[in-house]
Amino acid sequence: xxxSLLFGLAMLxxxxxxxxxxxxxxxxxxxxxxxxxCLGWGGVALHLLATLLRWQxxxxxGMGHVPLTNMYESLVFFALCVALIALxxxxxxxxxxxxxxxxxxxxxxxxxxxxxxxxDSSIKPLIPALQSNWLTAHVVTCxxxxxxxxxxxxxxxxxxxxxxxxxxxxxxxxxPDLTVLDDLIHxxxxxxxxxxxxxxxxxxxxxxxxxxxxxxxxxxxTWSIITWFFYxxxxxxxxxxxxNGSLLASLSLVGLGxxxxxxxxxxxxxxxxxxxxxx
Amino acid sequence: MNDLRKNPLFALxxxxxxxxxxxxxxxxxxxxxxxVPQNADPALYVHRYGPAWAHFFQLLDIDDMxxxxxxxxxxxxxxxxxxxxxxxxxxxxxxFLRRDHLAITQDQLASLPLxxxxxxxxxxxxxxxxxxxxxxxxxxxPQERARDDGVLxxxxxxxWARLGVYxxxxxxxVILAGALLGSSGFARRVLHLPGFAYKGFxxxxxxxxxxxxxxxxxxxxxxxxFSLRLDRFDMALYDNGMPKNYxxxxxxxxxxxxxRQAALEVNRPLKYRGVTFYQASxxxxxxxxxxxRKLPDKISSxxxxxxxxxxxxxxAGIRYGIVNREGRGEITQKVxxxxxxxxxxxxxxxxxxxxxxxxxxxxxxxxxTIKPRYASGLQVAKDPGVGLVYAGCLLMLAGLAVAFFCAxxxxxxxxxxxxxxxxxxLAGEAHKNQTAFAATFAxxxxxxxxxxxxx
Numbered sequence: 001x002x003x004s005l006l007f008g009l010a011m012l013x014x015x016x017x018x019x020x021x022x023x024x025x026x027x028x029x030x031x032x033x034x035x036x037x038c039l040g041w042g043g044v045a046l047h048l049l050a051t052l053l054r055w056q057x058x059x060x061x062g063m064g065h066v067p068l069t070n071m072y073e074s075l076v077f078f079a080l081c082v083a084l085i086a087l088x089x090x091x092x093x094x095x096x097x098x099x100x101x102x103x104x105x106x107x108x109x110x111x112x113x114x115x116x117x118x119x120d121s122s123i124k125p126l127i128p129a130l131q132s133n134w135l136t137a138h139v140v141t142c143x144x145x146x147x148x149x150x151x152x153x154x155x156x157x158x159x160x161x162x163x164x165x166x167x168x169x170x171x172x173x174x175x176p177d178l179t180v181l182d183d184l185i186h187x188x189x190x191x192x193x194x195x196x197x198x199x200x201x202x203x204x205x206x207x208x209x210x211x212x213x214x215x216x217x218x219x220x221x222t223w224s225i226i227t228w229f230f231y232x233x234x235x236x237x238x239x240x241x242x243x244n245g246s247l248l249a250s251l252s253l254v255g256l257g258x259x260x261x262x263x264x265x266x267x268x269x270x271x272x273x274x275x276x277x278x279x
Numbered sequence: 280m281n282d283l284r285k286n287p288l289f290a291l292x293x294x295x296x297x298x299x300x301x302x303x304x305x306x307x308x309x310x311x312x313x314x315v316p317q318n319a320d321p322a323l324y325v326h327r328y329g330p331a332w333a334h335f336f337q338l339l340d341i342d343d344m345x346x347x348x349x350x351x352x353x354x355x356x357x358x359x360x361x362x363x364x365x366x367x368x369x370x371x372x373x374x375f376l377r378r379d380h381l382a383i384t385q386d387q388l389a390s391l392p393l394x395x396x397x398x399x400x401x402x403x404x405x406x407x408x409x410x411x412x413x414x415x416x417x418x419x420x421p422q423e424r425a426r427d428d429g430v431l432x433x434x435x436x437x438x439w440a441r442l443g444v445y446x447x448x449x450x451x452x453v454i455l456a457g458a459l460l461g462s463s464g465f466a467r468r469v470l471h472l473p474g475f476a477y478k479g480f481x482x483x484x485x486x487x488x489x490x491x492x493x494x495x496x497x498x499x500x501x502x503x504x505f506s507l508r509l510d511r512f513d514m515a516l517y518d519n520g521m522p523k524n525y526x527x528x529x530x531x532x533x534x535x536x537x538x539r540q541a542a543l544e545v546n547r548p549l550k551y552r553g554v555t556f557y558q559a560s561x562x563x564x565x566x567x568x569x570x571x572r573k574l575p576d577k578i579s580s581x582x583x584x585x586x587x588x589x590x591x592x593x594x595a596g597i598r599y600g601i602v603n604r605e606g607r608g609e610i611t612q613k614v615x616x617x618x619x620x621x622x623x624x625x626x627x628x629x630x631x632x633x634x635x636x637x638x639x640x641x642x643x644x645x646x647x648t649i650k651p652r653y654a655s656g657l658q659v660a661k662d663p664g665v666g667l668v669y670a671g672c673l674l675m676l677a678g679l680a681v682a683f684f685c686a687x688x689x690x691x692x693x694x695x696x697x698x699x700x701x702x703x704x705l706a707g708e709a710h711k712n713q714t715a716f717a718a719t720f721a722x723x724x725x726x727x728x729x730x731x732x733x734x
Contacts, residue, residue, distance in 0.1 A: 063517075125517045128525055128545035128558075183714065190683045197679055201672040210546050212557045212660030213478065214668060215458070217345045219313040229306035233299055240295040270313055 003057055004121065006050030007076060011110035013043030014083060018107050021100035028174055033096035040087050040099055043106075047080050054123065063125040068139040071267070072121045075113035077139070078263075079106040081147025085188075089151060093184065095176050101154035134206030142199030142224075148192030149231070149252075149259045155185045156252035163246060182244050185252050193231045200224050219270040223262040230258050284367075292363035301357045308353070312344045346464065358455060365448045372441050380433045380689065381424040388691055391706040393717055395724040399694070399701040403430060406701055407694050413727055419690065429695035436688045441710055443682030450678055453671030461664025463496050477501055479659040482562060483509040485652050486583065488532065492659045501659075503554060505533040510540075512561060512653040513633075520607060525558050527655040543657070553661055560656030563609040567601060568650045575643035583652065586614075596620055596642060601649070605629070611651040618645065686711050690723070703727070 017039035024033030054067040067073045086102030089095075113119055159181040165173070175181070203221070208214040215221060234251050237243040243251070283289045291297055315336065316323065324333040324342060340347030399406045407423065407430045414421045419434035459465050466475040479492035479501050488508035491500045508530045515523040527543040531551050541549045548557045570581040573595040580592050586601040603615035611632055619625035622641040630636040635648045690707040705724050709716035 125519070125521055125523065127522055131524075132546040134546075194676070194679045194683060198676060201676065204672070205669070208665060209548065210557065211559070212548065212555055212658050212662070214665065217312060217317065222309050222313045226306045226309050229302045229309075233302045233306070236295055236302070237299055241299070266313070 001053070003050045003054035006046050006053060007110070008114070010043045010047040010050055011107060011114060013039050013046060014079070014103055014107035014110055017043060017099060018104040021097070021103055025097050025100045025174055030096060030174075033099070033174075036099045036103065037087070037090065037096065040083060040103055044080065044083050044087060047076075047083070051077070051080070058123045061123060063123065065126045065131075066136050067123075068136060069126060069130055070120070070124060072113050072119050074139065074143070075109050075119070077143050078146060078150075079109035079113070081143045082106045082109065082150045085144070085147045085151050086154065089184070089188070093176075093180070095180075095184075097158065097174050097176070098151070098154060101157050102151055105150055105154065129210055132206055132209065134202055134209060138199060138202040138206055141195050141202050145192045145194075145196035145199050146259050146263060148188050148195060149255055152185050152188035152192060152252040153256035155181055155188060156249035159185065159249035160246065163249075178245070182248060185248055186238060186244070189231055189234060189252065189255070193228075193235065196224070196228055196231070200228060220262070220266045223258075223266050227255075227258050227262050230255055289363065289367075292360050293367040295364065297360050298357075298364065301353060301360060305350075305353055305357065308344075308350065311341060315341055315344075317345070318343055354455070358452060361448050361451060365445050369445055372445070376438050376441065380435070380691075381422060381426075381431055383431070383433075383691060385428060388693065388704065388706050391691070391708045392713060393707040393720045395705040395720075397703050397705075397724075397728055399703050401701070403694050403696050403701050406703070407432070410692055410694065410703075410727060414692075417723065417726065421692070429693050432692040432694070434690050437685045438687050440681055440685035440687045443678050443680075443685060446678030447675055447682055450671045450675035453674060454668050455671075457664035457667030457669075457671055459664065460667060461662035463494065467497060473497075473499065474501060474661070476663055477659075477661050480559070480656065481507075481659060482560075482654045482656050483507065483527075484564060484654040485509050485512055485568065488530075492657075503659075505531060505538075505552065507531055507556065507657075509655050512655045514561065514610075514653075516607075516610075525561060525655075527558055527657070529556070543655075553663065555660050555662075557658040557660070558655065559658040562654045562656065563611070564652040564654060566652050567611075567614065568652050570648045571595070571599075572646040573597075573643055574637075574646060595645075597640075597645070602627070606651075614649050616647065616649065618647070686716065688716055688719075690720070692727075 017036045019036075020032050020039055021036035024030060024036060051067055054073075058065055058067065068077055082102055083106040086098050086106075090098045114121065158175055159178060162175040162178055162181065165175070176184075200221075203224070204214040207216070234243065234248070234255065238248060284293070315328075319342065321333070321337075321342070324336055328336070336342055339349065344350055401409070410432060411421055411423065414432065414434055419436070421432040421434040423430060423432045461476050463473075463477045466477065467473045473494070478495045480495060481489055481492040483489055486509070488506045490503050490506035492503065493499075494501050509527055510530055511528040513524075513526045513528075517523045525545055529541055529543055529549065530537050531539040531541075531549075539549075539551060543549050543556060543558045545558045548555045550556075566583055566585045568581070569584050570579065571592060572579040576595065578594055580595070582590075584590055584601065586604065589598055589600045591598050597618060597620045599616065599618040601614050602617050604611045604613065605615075606612040613629050613631055615627065615629050617625055617627050618638060618640070620640045620642040626638050626640065628636075628638070630647065630649065633648070633650050635646050638645045638647060687710040688707065689709075690705065693704040693706075695702045695704065705720075705727065707716070707720045707723075
């Protein structure tokens with residue numbers, strides 16, 4: 001049993017879960033939604049197991065580092081965060097349709113990590129700069145934040161679809177009420193904002209430990225603060241200008257665009273400290 | 280304060296609208312510096328963007344935009360906005376928290392979002408005692424007052440949650456104050472104390488010491504006030520040639536006396552008298568450090584040697600030298616040593632660097648260790664603001680957690696005799712996340728209604 005096989009199985013579980021969730025939504029079949037939920041949790045369990053196994057494999061290869069160090073590992077962890085946050089939220093607010101929007105994103109992240117040519121899935125040793133406990137804190141906090149913003153965008157899409165659905169019996173029938181969705185988008189953004197803040201802070205502390213500069217306006221740092229400004233803007237505008245409803249839903253989708261640029265765009269288009277995407 | 284409020288400038292800085300505009304401006308202009316290279320050679324801008332754009336960039340300090348007058352100006356406006364906006368709202372919040380909640384009017388009570396009415400069975404005195412006891416059991420600690428309209432009980436949870444947002448705003452100011460305090464530009468131009476805060480760099484060869492480092496901004500020499508000696512630099516590679524570890528063994532000499540020895544590694548800096556040293560880079564030197572032992576005589580020698588040069592160790596009666604090297608790039612992994620004790624054929628052999636090799640000669644056995652000589656590149660920082668920045672960061676996380684996840688919840692219980700009956704009016708409010716509190720409120724109302732389950 002190797003970790004790559006388990007990651008493959010987790011990906012398969014996410015794909016099947018996405019299919020089941022979507023079937024449940026389109027054919028208004030709650031049983032298919034339940035199947036999607038079970039498959040999703042199964043995928044998360046396999047995913048966690050695979051992560052632990054990959055960790056152990058790196059120790060066996062004499063490198064011994066947490067599997068959060070390159071583009072492959074970060075994408076896979078991103079998928080885990082999205083799936084887990086969506087499933088927990090689904091469980092807590094009893095909405096069986098969120099998976100139809102969030103699970104495909106987790107599946108796509110897994111598939112991209114596994115099949116894209118530019119992404120190397122082998123376990124590589126760590127260069128000295130990455131040998132720090134702050135690495136784990138920094139990556140975990142950032143990706144929980146990214147995951148929450150992704151779930152917020154999925155909820156935003158649900159909001160816009162629900163609003164479009166002309167009749168209450170239409171395809172959006174199983175989707176939750178607009179007010180519930182609006183509240184959940186707001187809460188997901190709040191949750192993501194706290195973790196993004198923690199991610200930026202842990203990164204700054206780490207940079208200070210490694211180079212003696214906690215902030216150097218590196219493109220990744222700058223884009224992370226741009227993301228932070230963006231969501232701070234949404235939160236304040238909701239509070240004072242009443243930006244909610246369709247506007248908030250659309251902004252949550254734009255926010256995902258900013259997050260994805262911070263995550264991939266900086267690595268692929270700009271140069272800087274966080275060059276893990278280039279390899 | 281009221282006069283101030285009429286001042287349009289004050290009103291502008293007290294508005295959240297300005298914050299929205301400033302956040303948008305800061306976020307969108309910050310993009311420029313991620314696209315246009317920062318602090319590059321002026322020729323690069325001319326080459327890449329043409330002379331007209333290069334001139335424009337120079338005008339607006341685009342080549343160092345995060346330190347430009349307009350970007351720092353935006354940040355200053357942002358701080359001012361934060362201060363005025365918070366100062367404008369904080370007194371009202373504090374007044375609200377300190378006010379006599381038991382003096383609430385019937386109308387105010389009726390306007391609270393959560394309401395429940397029920398009829399009680401026993402006398403007002405008995406019911407108040409029961410409600411008081413029950414509330415305490417449920418974790419609410421009520422105050423009460425006999426009023427004209429009945430007995431009012433009031434209880435609240437987490438009143439401080441209303442201050443979370445102010446803590447977050449304060450934390451941003453604390454972080455920026457820390458950044459200012461640790462900024463080398465501020466130390467040089469405003470405090471006129473260049474040694475107060477700086478970033479520097481030194482490339483220190485093995486065996487040498489320095490009491491000065493070169494500042495990265497302004498290109499001047501900083502006096503450390505003590506000296507740093509590099510005793511040894513080591514590096515380790517993985518099997519695939521990637522760097523595994525860089526390590527500098529250093530000694531700090533204060534007034535000529537060694538006071539501290541430490542091993543510097545990446546992510547393991549050394550701090551002494553407010554100055555922190557970071558392992559940053561290295562540079563191979565063309566010469567070598569050799570240590571020799573003649574085993575039968577128990578004598579030894581060590582020194583620095585250049586390649587392709589013959590050296591003598593008269594006590595041991597030998598001559599030696601390095602005649603060739605082999606390695607990966609600039610890193611020497613093997614050297615070819617020539618060693619002769621004047622008897623028979625000279626020894627000529629490849630030996631691994633950093634490892635002791637024994638050579639048998641007619642004059643006896645020799646143990647040789649050869650290490651390539653390096654200079655270690657150390658980043659040097661003196662940042663007296665870092666503690667403030669970290670404190671601000673902690674404050675921000677705590678403030679965000681409170682502002683997002685804690686709510687000030689208030690409940691009022693008015694016990695009113697009404698003819699033969701005793702009526703209970705239960706009203707409540709949470710300052711945010713009303714839906715979550717509505718469920719708690721309903722549960723609370725149900726529990727308070729269970730008069731018979733009383734022990």
